[in-house]
Amino acid sequence: MPHRLDVLVCSGAACVSNHTADVRDALQSAIEAHGLSTEVRLVETGCMGPCELGPILLVYPEGALYIRVTPDDANEIVEEHFLKGRPVQRLLWEDPAARRIAEEKKQVAFFERQEKVVLSNCGTIDPEDLQEYIATGGYEALGLALTERQPEELIQIVLDSKLRGRGGAGFPTGLKWQLAARAEGDEKYIVCNGDEGDPGAFMDRALLEGDPHAVIEGMTIAAYAIGAAKGFIYVRAEYPLAIRRLEIAIDQARASGLLGEDILETGFAFDVEIRIGAGAFVCGEETALIASIEGQRGMPRTRPPYPSDRGVFGQPTLINNVETWGNIRHIVLRGADWFRSIGTESSPGTKVFALSGKITNTGIVEVPMGTTLRELIDEIGGGIPDGKALKAVQTGGPSGGCIPAQHIDTPIDYESLKELGAFMGSGGVIVLDEDDCMVGIAKYFLEFSCDESCGKCVPCRVGTRTMLSILERITDGRGTLGDLEQLQMLADTIRSTSLCGLGQAAPSPVLSTMKHFREEYEEHVQTATCSAKRCKALIRYEIDRAACKACDLCRKACPVEAIEGTPGEPPYTIHESVCIQCGRCFDVCPFDAVRIESGKKKQNEVEG
Amino acid sequence: MKLEDLRKIRERAEKDISLRRGDARVNVVIGMGTSGIAAGARNVMSAFLDEIGKRDLADTIVTQTGGRGLASSEPIVELHIKNEPVVVYGEMTDDKARRVVAEHIVNGSPVSEYVIEVRD
Numbered sequence: 001m002p003h004r005l006d007v008l009v010c011s012g013a014a015c016v017s018n019h020t021a022d023v024r025d026a027l028q029s030a031i032e033a034h035g036l037s038t039e040v041r042l043v044e045t046g047c048m049g050p051c052e053l054g055p056i057l058l059v060y061p062e063g064a065l066y067i068r069v070t071p072d073d074a075n076e077i078v079e080e081h082f083l084k085g086r087p088v089q090r091l092l093w094e095d096p097a098a099r100r101i102a103e104e105k106k107q108v109a110f111f112e113r114q115e116k117v118v119l120s121n122c123g124t125i126d127p128e129d130l131q132e133y134i135a136t137g138g139y140e141a142l143g144l145a146l147t148e149r150q151p152e153e154l155i156q157i158v159l160d161s162k163l164r165g166r167g168g169a170g171f172p173t174g175l176k177w178q179l180a181a182r183a184e185g186d187e188k189y190i191v192c193n194g195d196e197g198d199p200g201a202f203m204d205r206a207l208l209e210g211d212p213h214a215v216i217e218g219m220t221i222a223a224y225a226i227g228a229a230k231g232f233i234y235v236r237a238e239y240p241l242a243i244r245r246l247e248i249a250i251d252q253a254r255a256s257g258l259l260g261e262d263i264l265e266t267g268f269a270f271d272v273e274i275r276i277g278a279g280a281f282v283c284g285e286e287t288a289l290i291a292s293i294e295g296q297r298g299m300p301r302t303r304p305p306y307p308s309d310r311g312v313f314g315q316p317t318l319i320n321n322v323e324t325w326g327n328i329r330h331i332v333l334r335g336a337d338w339f340r341s342i343g344t345e346s347s348p349g350t351k352v353f354a355l356s357g358k359i360t361n362t363g364i365v366e367v368p369m370g371t372t373l374r375e376l377i378d379e380i381g382g383g384i385p386d387g388k389a390l391k392a393v394q395t396g397g398p399s400g401g402c403i404p405a406q407h408i409d410t411p412i413d414y415e416s417l418k419e420l421g422a423f424m425g426s427g428g429v430i431v432l433d434e435d436d437c438m439v440g441i442a443k444y445f446l447e448f449s450c451d452e453s454c455g456k457c458v459p460c461r462v463g464t465r466t467m468l469s470i471l472e473r474i475t476d477g478r479g480t481l482g483d484l485e486q487l488q489m490l491a492d493t494i495r496s497t498s499l500c501g502l503g504q505a506a507p508s509p510v511l512s513t514m515k516h517f518r519e520e521y522e523e524h525v526q527t528a529t530c531s532a533k534r535c536k537a538l539i540r541y542e543i544d545r546a547a548c549k550a551c552d553l554c555r556k557a558c559p560v561e562a563i564e565g566t567p568g569e570p571p572y573t574i575h576e577s578v579c580i581q582c583g584r585c586f587d588v589c590p591f592d593a594v595r596i597e598s599g600k601k602k603q604n605e606v607e608g
Numbered sequence: 609m610k611l612e613d614l615r616k617i618r619e620r621a622e623k624d625i626s627l628r629r630g631d632a633r634v635n636v637v638i639g640m641g642t643s644g645i646a647a648g649a650r651n652v653m654s655a656f657l658d659e660i661g662k663r664d665l666a667d668t669i670v671t672q673t674g675g676r677g678l679a680s681s682e683p684i685v686e687l688h689i690k691n692e693p694v695v696v697y698g699e700m701t702d703d704k705a706r707r708v709v710a711e712h713i714v715n716g717s718p719v720s721e722y723v724i725e726v727r728d
């Protein structure tokens with residue numbers, strides 16, 4: 001008997017940490033208890049996207065989307081929906097913009113405005129079931145490549161598609177394939193870069209977890225195109241679920257003759273191995289990654305020679321990003337013209353983004369290149385919560401920059417972002433609102449690069465540290481206008497003299513915020529204030545005497561006993577000399593009596 | 609495995625996940641209100657599922673709805689076929705369900721004896 005209901009249970013990493021397994025188990029027992037085991041099938045899928053709303057269930061054929069499901073909801077869902085056909089309204093997604101409950105996934109703007117190509121299987125198939133991948137046309141592109149295409153034809157298709165590398169720099173993928181194909185070597189290697197080290201980025205994890213076969217298929221097609229017999233998939237150890245699903249996929253592909261000797265009985269041989277990285281950001285840089293695969297310390301080296309000439313074990317190596325690999329099978333099956341029909345002239349195709357920060361719908365989304373930031377943030381992302389105003393959008397992580405709100409209609413493609421001093425990067429998008437301090441944001445990313453510098457070159461190792469201490473001075477209210485000039489000078493030197501992209505791009509977050517938000521820097525150095533009230537040294541916590549109800553919550557919450565008062569006898573007071581500006585009192589006060597005021601601590605003023 | 613074998617697997621596998629495509633040609637809607645269930649709607653649903661499975665009809669899905677206020681004719685089943693009027697069958701049983709699958713879903717001619725309503 002066929003199933004009449006497919007219940008897709010999101011088992012992406014975010015839902016897994018939200019205890020999706022408990023929900024699945026509860027559903028399973030309720031289904032059994034109601035005698036529905038033969039009618040209802042549970043399918044565990046990869047990430048569906050709206051990670052903050054998990055655990056998520058998607059029920060077909062209706063397409064009903066349940067969010068924030070708990071094990072306690074299982075019985076009601078099974079009895080009302082699965083048995084009696086009445087979806088449980090209170091658990092369906094309510095579109096905040098449309099103010100209505102979405103009966104179907106299709107009605108939710110978050111999904112409806114996306115275009116899923118690379119992620120088409122993420123959240124819709126069981127990534128641990130090869131049959132389901134095959135059902136979506138999986139390995140058809142490989143079959144086509146091996147039986148009906150010459151290696152040069154495949155390279156030409158990728159060249160014609162104008163696909164650009166999704167790992168950050170946007171280098172033309174076809175060109176890289178061509179270089180690797182033409183390079184001389186005893187052996188050639190294929191590498192998948194799944195290091196994904198930038199904070200706020202988890203796109204590659206979603207694809208590896210949700211559709212591992214797609215990455216393997218892309219690599220195998222390239223192996224045939226350039227004449228490689230061996231590949232490596234480099235994944236960070238912090239992605240255990242991705243590693244497990246890749247292992248399962250590799251085993252299945254080998255067992256079915258889709259990987260290994262004599263693939264699809266064509267005589268072509270290729271196999272892949274997983275390499276687990278320790279998680280250093282610099283190991284995502286291709287030459288460092290290659291060193292790490294070889295078992296050496298993950299440190300960048302000068303290029304040229306490029307990996308396409310000399311990569312793994314000194315042999316020609318083709319290295320692409322996870323998402324780049326995920327595009328290949330679609331391009332081979334549907335053609336270069338189809339691919340170029342999506343996105344923009346110079347940046348065709350789609351891009352996967354990880355939305356985070358001050359945005360209603362956080363998570364993983366895929367949109368055509370050329371989509372504007374406004375569409376991404378307001379329509380798909382559901383806008384900024386709590387009625388706050390957008391201030392800027394950070395893209396490209398520690399190598400990227402901030403795009404101010406007035407440029408929100410900028411189409412997202414490699415060139416437009418670069419013009420604004422930002423960077424496409426791998427797809428991390430952090431939304432900042434009026435409460436974010438741009439100097440603080442720049443400091444955060446610079447500190448990240450500084451900590452992750454491998455130390456090989458002085459400008460990167462020492463220069464970023466010096467820039468960081470200047471920024472600390474500024475956020476402490478001790479900066480001068482001369483500091484801003486010095487930041488600029490240091491940035492220029494670091495950019496032009498660092499060996500690898502980490503150092504070269506490390507000053508970008510500072511440069512882009514100095515360019516677009518110079519007044520905020522000036523405010524910090526000239527008046528020692530932070531109008532976003534984020535820089536701890538430049539704010540004071542105070543209790544509004546009229547609003548205080550002497551409930552004692554703030555006094556109990558304060559970790560340093562800076563608050564004095566007696567329950568029932570308002571007002572309470574905060575001793576500035578003791579306060580460490582942790583903000584706990586602000587968070588706990590039920591009467592909004594704790595205020596954040598601009599200005600340095602009084603004793604600082606005396607000193608300085 | 610050869611490419612032909614892959615394609616054969618794909619054909620089977622596609623049917624297996626057809627529910628998720630949302631492009632079914634036929635939707636068999638079973639009235640599952642309290643009175644429908646009391647009148648044996650569950651058995652009727654099982655008969656539909658079983659017959660659809662035996663005949664491997666990947667373009668047909670089975671869904672449910674609440675009661676429709678026609679308690680005297682329960683179990684009630686609506687047949688929604690793309691681009692055709694909705695045909696409502698009443699007082700369904702296991703055997704009647706199997707006949708509807710064979711004659712209406714497969715051969716395209718409604719089983720007029722059981723029809724209680726036709727809607728556009």
Ligand SMILES: Cc1cc2nc3c(=O)[nH]c(=O)nc-3n(C[C@H](O)[C@H](O)[C@H](O)COP(=O)(O)O)c2cc1C
Nearest residue numbers: 165166167193196197284285286320321324501502
């Ligand atoms: C510091 C640093 C970190 C990087 N991290 C990654 C990464 O995590 N993933 C990635 O695909 N590329 C990363 N890159 C870019 C790679 O060096 C390389 O360009 C990329 O893997 C090529 O693949 P693509 O052409 O498909 O984008 C990083 C580069 C630098 C300089």
Ligand code: SF4
Nearest residue numbers: 454456457460500503
């Ligand atoms: S630029 Fe920085 S990370 Fe890159 S090689 Fe030099 S020291 Fe290492």
